[in-house]
Amino acid sequence: MTTTQPAEILLVEDNPDDAELTLNAFQRSVLKNQIHHVKDGVEALEFIFATGKYASRAADAPPRVILLDLKLPKITGLEVLRRIRADERTKLLPVVVLTSSREERDVIESYKLGVNSYIVKPVDFAKFTESITKLGEYWLFLNEVPFVT
């Protein structure tokens, strides 16, 4: 199977510095997939469900993986996760929580809501870059997702 269109990664991150570092890490890696960055929960949902300013986006072309920060303005990461899992179209969509918080309750809550992975962003830049690279490789190359029409 060949893809002319690179698989999309949705990065939900309100902190522009974190976002830049993440995008930078992706650029350094071999991954040349198209990454889309949204800055809050509302925008994330609009992108995922092709509504609002993303209404023109094809709703049947969801991102391959969503990298979701938890602490977000307007709608929190957990709420975004809950709505993704509540919707028939997106409930099987791989979601990776990428956050600074290693709080037990956040981890538990995320897994309860059906997150596929929970990653704590390392402070050390080298480790951070390594984590992002591994993350991308895993979810885009190693992991198989169910074929959803």
Added chain:
Amino acid sequence: MDFFPFSDLSIHRKLIRISQISSAVALLLSCSVFVSYDWFTSRHSLAQSLLVNGDIVGYNSTSALIFNDASSATETLKAFQSRINIISAAILNAKGQLFASYQRSDQTHPIVLPSDFPYHDKKYQFSNGFLFIYDPILSEGTVIGYVYIQSDLQTIHSRLERYLVIALGILLISFMGAALITAPLAQRISRLEEALQESEERLRLMIESVTDYAVYMLSPTGHIASWNKGAERLKGYNVDEVLGHHFSKFYSSEDQVNKKPEKELEIASTQGRVEEEGWRIRKDGSRFWANTIITPIRDKNGRLRGFSKVTRDMTERKQAEENSRLLTENLLKQTEQLKIANKELESFSYSVSHDLRAPLRAIDGFSKRIIEEYASKMDDEGRRLLNVITRNTRQMNELIEGLLSFSRLARQEPNLKPLDMSRIVRSIIDDLLASEPGRILDLTLKPLAFGNGDPLLIKQVWVNLLSNAFKFTRHTAKPSIEVGSFAKEGEIVYYVKDNGAGFDMAYADKLFGIFQRLHSTNEFEGTGIGLANIHRIIARHHGRVWAEGKINGGATFYFSLPKGENE
């Protein structure tokens, strides 16, 4: 018993008197009836017998009267000599004139006929202590004269005297008999009465002397009928001030308006008892918390005779209850505040975890990018300065991590399980050796006693202690580490001993404080959180931690866990 005239006598004497008097009254009554009956019958029979005598004398004197033979009549009259009670007698002619007379030998005065003679409707009359007979003498249906007799009542009197003597004698005997019969009974009754009086007195004294309880009686309408010392002490009124007053005066005006006292009596009389607690008012206006029991008192016919009322001062208990209530309230309030404080701490750690790390990551990330992307445009000094920045961000990250793990421990309740300490220690040492390939160490792992603890938390303790031992022996020529355990008074002590850098015992108390370090970061890396975490974990297990050491003489760290019930 006030209606008896001899109420001041003992019951014993009273009983004897009563029986004596009743028998005397009965005897006197019967005697007087008999005597008066006898008195009348004997007078009548005396009169009748004298009339018979008169008839005989009259008959015998008929011829003497017809023939006017006075001496013969006088002779006939002498027949009365045999009857000594006849004082005088006479034969009168039809006109009532003296014809012949007789006088007892002791009579000196001549006969004087009573002035009302002759009688017309009767033949005799008692007067002035004498019996007068006036018996007509008939001859062929015509009154030809009269027999007059005056008799004294000596026989009747002496008869009466005898009767009286006998009656008195019987009275005396009955008096003594009554006394004799009644005495043992009276004694028994008096003994009973004494006992009764004694017990009544005892009871009265007892109630009287009870000072902790107000014990008093109420009339059926609720008016005070008795008062004891306790009541006086409790309510402040003395007997004279309350006797006859309605007991509602001890209630608050609000209770009085609500008719609470009356309602209590009503409930007591219908339900047989009422127990209640509430504020009561003393004479001086102060109030006390009273526990009150009202019990109705009924006679054997079920008629309500009054109420007994027992009141206790429960102010102290009420106060204590109030205090404990306030205490509990305060405690709950404090607990609530603590909960809020904990929540705040939690959200603080949360924001530290998230918010503090993000800028740190940015500092580190962008510094690294400068180093990587702009290294060629900088000299060595510039690169060194940037490295200082990144080293500090790493250090700060470790501090944040430590702080978070420390605060997490405060919230985590240990989940106690029996732990195979030897296995735990061995696996940690394996990991540590693997992370430092080429380290040569003299390791002594003695068999360790099982302990009760939270597997994750106790593992963290061992990790901290063992990695410390590894760390502080890094510069030692012949490093050696010993791990062991021993039992000691209800607890098991574990230790990790090394021959590393050691520490000054003067600072031993600072070892377990958070962020306390006895070595510079240059010498040995670390945040100073490890031992603080150990201290906190072991404290949560109700164990102890301590350490021994000297500079460059090695250190021994101890921690103890309480022995479980099955050990």
